[in-house]
Amino acid sequence: MIAARVTTWWTILRICLEERLVYRGDYALGTLMRFMPIVTQIFLWTAVFAAIETTGEEPKTIAKYTLPNFIAYYLLTMISRAFSSMPGLASGIARDIRDGTVKKYLIQPIDMLGFLMLGRMAHKAVYYLVAIGPFALVFVLCRGYFESGWPDTTTMIAYVLSLLMAFLLGFFLEATIGMIGFWFLEVSSLLFVYMLFNFFFSGHMFPIDMLPGIWRDLVELLPLHYLAYFPAAVFLGKITGPDLVYGLWVQLGWVVFFMVAARVAFHFGVRRYSGFGG
Amino acid sequence: MSQHPSYLRVFCTFARNSLVRDMTFRGNFLIEIVxxxxxxxxxxxxxxxxxxxxDSIGLDTGWGKYQFFIFLSTTLLVNSLVQAFFMPNAAEFSELIRTGTLDFALLKPIDTQFLVSLQRVNWASLGNFGFALVLMGYALSKVDYVPGVLQVILYPFYLLCGVAILYSLMISLAATSVWLGRNQTLYNFWFYITNFSRYPMEIYKGPIGTPLRHAFTFIVPVLVVVNVPAQLLVKPLRPQVPGDWLLPGFTVVAAAVSLLASRWVFNRSLLGYRSASS
Structure with a gap:
């Protein structure tokens, strides 16, 4: 029984892998392209720092980030996003619900979330395989921006954990949003709002430590900053000790929350769902 | 009855039809604007x-807060015009080529590039145009300098030059789908290229920045699109210094050359079109 199940999952994973490898050329090109906004960010922040007045010998900082810190931060958010971003997941689920493709999960002995998860894992695995070249190249070229070098082992373990949870959080968060399609047929504007919030409050655009007062507290209440900001800040040693342990637990809490939320939404969603045609 | 159709009247019909269409889905129109x-x-x-x-982006560049807001509103003005008039059409053009429906456009007794480029007007994008005007007014009231008559006359002219450059780039990119079949990464490419135009060109300096600035000024002239009109308002032209006229002069040439080049690429792509449907 278990063997049969493992074979099923393995077959699905293999099909997804092969499907993904077809577009490897597109992938490699797209990965290099993705670093282009970083180039403008580097120039922007260099110019911003150039205009800051310094007092004495202290290095110039913004929200305790030096200029190399900023650049290292942006590069690290690229890694976070490589784990947490799920292009087309929510919109894909919503589309499947609208056009009735979701039927196949209802009549075949396949769990929809599990199937999609395997698809994403294959997608990510191929992505890392292709992207590791461009990523390594950019990071070697930019190694000078990592002022304190590699972090210690504990930080590294915490970093890897936060990245893995960023993947899970990204998946279940987007899946939950996609499930809203059971209740509203058109979710594109909702997805736009999500994307907007994600872009600014995940820390993709700037480190959220920059936000003043209440804004920062608000953003820290949202799960979004675990998708990009948190892993990067952990790597840079901005979050340490009890804060780090607390942060990892909260991240895990959000993963579990959305894991349950996606299941519950699917459970009640299919009761509302009516499929027509063949 | 004249031999040639009245292009202005045809365009007005396009604009009116698009408005009627947008007003049919008023809720969607509002959501798009918001x-x-x-x-x-x-x-x-x-x-x-x-x-x-x-206090400013870059040391002694003159791009203080309100000067940069003027820059930002210029970006918004150019982008909203491009998005309103050309963006939906360029996206549609790739589709026309892929599905073979371009046949119908070719059969019409009107210039194909005109028809393909201006068929649909996305009125909702003009919401940002209004927003930009308000921001511009606010920023201008905060800087201690009033633009002269020359600036006020030249500003819209250079805005249009900027729109022409971006339009040429966009329609050329869309036309390449004749050879590439489909172009998903093309729109990313568009996004990443225009990303360079979003900041004052002074920030690109140093061993990497200077070649970048030259490449995006002289080869793909996206840097002059926003910079030249914005500089015109923020840093008044001093006609007594001949050097000040070089970049604005070049922008006019760049706009004209871009339009001609896009015309050439467009016509070449029509020659390569094989009509998928018949």
Whole structure:
């Protein structure tokens, strides 16, 4: 029984892998392209720092980030996003619900979330395989921006954990949003709002430590900053000790929350769902 | 009855039909305006955050907070015009080629590039145009300098030059789908290229910055699109210094050459078109 199940999952994973490898050329090109906004960010922040007045010998900082810190931060958010971003997941689920493709999960002995998860894992695995070249190249070229070098082992373990949870959080968060399609047929504007919030409050655009007062507290209440900001800040040693342990637990809490939320939404969603045609 | 159709009247019909269509889905129209404006507001928030930490972007570049807001409104004006008039059409053009429906456009007794480029007007994008005008008015009231008559006359002219350059780039990219079949990464490419135009060109300096600035000024002239009109308002032209006229002069040439080049690429792509349907 278990063997049969493992074979099923393995077959699905293999099909997804092969499907993904077809577009490897597109992938490699797209990965290099993705670093282009970083180039403008580097120039922007260099110019911003150039205009800051310094007092004495202290290095110039913004929200305790030096200029190399900023650049290292942006590069690290690229890694976070490589784990947490799920292009087309929510919109894909919503589309499947609208056009009735979701039927196949209802009549075949396949769990929809599990199937999609395997698809994403294959997608990510191929992505890392292709992207590791461009990523390594950019990071070697930019190694000078990592002022304190590699972090210690504990930080590294915490970093890897936060990245893995960023993947899970990204998946279940987007899946939950996609499930809203059971209740509203058109979710594109909702997805736009999500994307907007994600872009600014995940820390993709700037480190959220920059936000003043209440804004920062608000953003820290949202799960979004675990998708990009948190892993990067952990790597840079901005979050340490009890804060780090607390942060990892909260991240895990959000993963579990959305894991349950996606299941519950699917459970009640299919009761509302009516499929027509063949 | 004249031999040639009246292009102005045809365009007015396109604009009217698009407006009728947009007004049929009024809720959607409003959502589109609100969501693109919130995107702009978030960006504005990001720049306000930057200017809380620094007085200007780059040392002695003259891009202080309100000067940069003028720059930002110029970006918005250009982009909203491009998005309103050309963006939906260029996206549609790739589809026309892929599905073979371009046949119908070719059969019409009117210039194909005109028909393909202006068929649909996305009125909702003009919401940002209004927003930009308000922001511009506010920023101008904060800087201690009033633009002269020459600036006021030349500003819209250079805005249009900028729109022409971006349009040429966009339609040329869309036309390449004749050879590439489909182009998903093309739109990413578009996004990443125009990304360079979003900041004052002074920030690109140093061993990497200077070649970048030259490449995006002289080879793909996206840097002059916003910079030249914005500089015109912020840093008044001094006709007594001949060097000041070089870049604006070049911009006019660049706009004309871009339009001619896009015309050439467009016609070449029509020659390569094989009509998928018949």
């Amino acid at each position: 969501s693109s404006m919130s995107w702009v507001c978030m960006n504005l928030g990001f720049y306000i955050l930057i200017f809380q930490n620094t």
